[in-house]
Amino acid sequence: APQGWGLNSWKSHSSLPGMLSATRVVRHWTQVFEERGIPEAQESSEYIVAHVLGAKTFQSLKPVLWTEPLTPKQLQCIQELCSRRLQRMPVQYILGEWDFRGLTLKMVPPVFIPRPETEELVEWVLEEVVQRPPALVAQSGPLILEVGCGSGAIALSLLSQLPQSRVIAVDKEEAAVSLTRENAQRLQLQERIRILPLDVTSEGCWTHLLPWGPVDLVVSNPPYVFHKDMGQLAPEICSYEDLVALDGGEEGMDIITHILTLAPRLLNASGSIFLEVDTRHPELVSSWLQSRPDLHLSLVAVRKDFCGRPRFLHVQKSAP
Numbered sequence: 001a002p003q004g005w006g007l008n009s010w011k012s013h014s015s016l017p018g019m020l021s022a023t024r025v026v027r028h029w030t031q032v033f034e035e036r037g038i039p040e041a042q043e044s045s046e047y048i049v050a051h052v053l054g055a056k057t058f059q060s061l062k063p064v065l066w067t068e069p070l071t072p073k074q075l076q077c078i079q080e081l082c083s084r085r086l087q088r089m090p091v092q093y094i095l096g097e098w099d100f101r102g103l104t105l106k107m108v109p110p111v112f113i114p115r116p117e118t119e120e121l122v123e124w125v126l127e128e129v130v131q132r133p134p135a136l137v138a139q140s141g142p143l144i145l146e147v148g149c150g151s152g153a154i155a156l157s158l159l160s161q162l163p164q165s166r167v168i169a170v171d172k173e174e175a176a177v178s179l180t181r182e183n184a185q186r187l188q189l190q191e192r193i194r195i196l197p198l199d200v201t202s203e204g205c206w207t208h209l210l211p212w213g214p215v216d217l218v219v220s221n222p223p224y225v226f227h228k229d230m231g232q233l234a235p236e237i238c239s240y241e242d243l244v245a246l247d248g249g250e251e252g253m254d255i256i257t258h259i260l261t262l263a264p265r266l267l268n269a270s271g272s273i274f275l276e277v278d279t280r281h282p283e284l285v286s287s288w289l290q291s292r293p294d295l296h297l298s299l300v301a302v303r304k305d306f307c308g309r310p311r312f313l314h315v316q317k318s319a320p
């Protein structure tokens, strides 16, 4: 078993009690991970060792800690955490927290781990809000609805950057709802957020949201993976993350179309929807919207991610 392998490999160092420095331990586990085909071997090893030594990254450790011998307790702890990595558990779940746009969020499996691309979606929303007339932003708002809040990454980043904003965050999974709630409290942002369990595919679900609206913006990183692509996901994802957070149905559009159908009922006139999607979705969403003129929505902009792939959509409501 992977765990047994990790333990056995560690025994080779038992002749060096008290002499193992953080740097040597990082090197050891990097090699073990590489031999076992664990992705991001060095990063995984560095994050785990840094975490046990009380830092976020290996580079941010005081240099003296790189060379000082580790205690048996620290070594034991590193061994336990690295054994989990050998079982392909994502580092974010092993460490139990992860940073998103400078906010440290608690991470608990199987709630979706926020991805770096999503930071760009938040950035785009912030840019758009800043462009609004100053009086509008300063007085109250915006009021934002986030569909599928997961750990709360998007909602809490927006709240922390926009001091007048308020957010309604919904997710169909109870684990996500309670993790967003916990993260909001940890970050002292609970006063401006309403977190509701809600399945946006359920009949008449928008009626539960009406009392909180109308909203200025709808933001979502919905499940958008094409069902046929689900089999290609890495073991880290398939074995630990909630697949409900990823599987968007046949063309990845199942939840996207529900959000687009729901949003016009809740949005202010000329309100906006910002979505993170697959590269095939700009075209699919555009033609789907053309088939639904009754929604009075148009795709007004597409943005590329840091890899140059079209991954973010801005859809706007227009007057009927």
Ligand SMILES: C[S@@+](CC[C@H](N)C(=O)[O-])C[C@H]1O[C@@H](n2cnc3c(N)ncnc32)[C@H](O)[C@@H]1O
Residues within 6 Å of the ligand: 112, 113, 114, 115, 118, 147, 148, 149, 150, 151, 152, 153, 154, 170, 171, 172, 173, 176, 198, 199, 200, 201, 221, 222, 223, 242, 244, 245, 246, 255
């Ligand atoms: C890709 S994750 C995004 C999580 C978080 N917003 C982020 O970016 O890290 C999608 C989220 O949508 C939620 N979800 C899936 N289907 C849903 C539905 N029908 N109604 C509401 N939420 C849903 C999942 O539980 C999951 O938390």
